Amino acid sequence: MHPLGDGIGSVSLVQHMGDDQSVVNAARVSYGQDRPGSGPLSPRDAKLIRYLLAHDHGSPFEHNAMTFKVVAPIFVLRQWMRHRIASYNEISARYSEVQDLHYRPQVFRAQATGNKQASVESPQVPQEQAASLWQAAWQESYLCYQKLLALGVAREQARGVLPTAMYSEMYFSCNLRALFHFLELRDHPGAQWEIRQYAKALEQLGEPIFPVCFAAWREARSAR
């Protein structure tokens, strides 16, 4: 999946463990009624999942795992990694040379006036001028980076001249409880458009693994 539509930024599911049934089992073990294995959920099982989500019983949603490979601009990863209930491993610009790959917005947004953290599309922003400034800044920075490397400067220092639009890549692992929390905060109108696109991609990749949980989570979310 290419959330930013530039063919560079991406999210893919690397591996996963657990399903809707494992959520039900984790809840039912409380009274010795777990049913190991998986299969289609009964209406009673689905009702239990809805009950758990509606009443904030989060722990049954923790006995599973998903690992995603994410390619995203550094400024997106910086927001992403604030989510501590997850595991991360990221490519190191100390060990490998940074590629000439950066994100350039397809639409440059204006600062919202009523809300400090929001941005809005606006005809006032001269798109071509903004795109050309952005491109020039990247090219100049990347050229300086290469020149520093050519001078013999270490990769760990030379990378300091690169902008946060540079692409980086990471493995991101979390359980379903943490994923729902991430989605609630990042697929939200208050979140930056770019990370929101990644949140939507995670949602599309996670839902086929836990279809009943996702349906119940949406229901609980809209009832709040």
Ligand SMILES: Cc1cc2nc3c(=O)[nH]c(=O)nc-3n(C[C@H](O)[C@H](O)[C@H](O)COP(=O)(O)OP(=O)(O)OC[C@H]3O[C@@H](n4cnc5c(N)ncnc54)[C@H](O)[C@@H]3O)c2cc1C
């Ligand atoms: C729209 C938006 C704007 C933001 N703006 C800013 C900003 O301007 N500056 C800034 O610094 N951050 C900002 N953040 C980051 C935000 O403050 C959180 O760090 C981030 O959203 C991760 O949320 P979290 O801590 O709930 O998630 P996680 O770190 O994944 O934690 C999940 C849950 O575990 C519990 N938990 C985790 N760690 C602790 C702990 N140490 N003590 C107690 N409970 C814990 C909490 O219940 C928490 O909700 C912003 C986030 C959003 C969505």
